[in-house]
């Protein structure tokens with residue numbers, strides 16, 4: 001018994017499941033995880049950065065001035 005015919009990803013968050021259509025066209029068992037990409041461990045996106053900045057700003061202002069940053 002070997003599982004050389006599956007290409008399961010080993011990422012802990014990878015979803016596993018039978019992909020019927022893909023398996024039919026590939027002629028083998030195709031697992032859901034094969035087309036799944038792990039979330040990238042990239043630096044904060046611009047939106048995340050803005051949210052962080054907004055939060056830090058609000059905290060610095062005693063939580064009262066969220067809006068002023070964008071004026």
Ligand SMILES: [Zn+2]
Pocket residue numbers: 007008009015016017031032033034
């Ligand atoms: Zn899998």
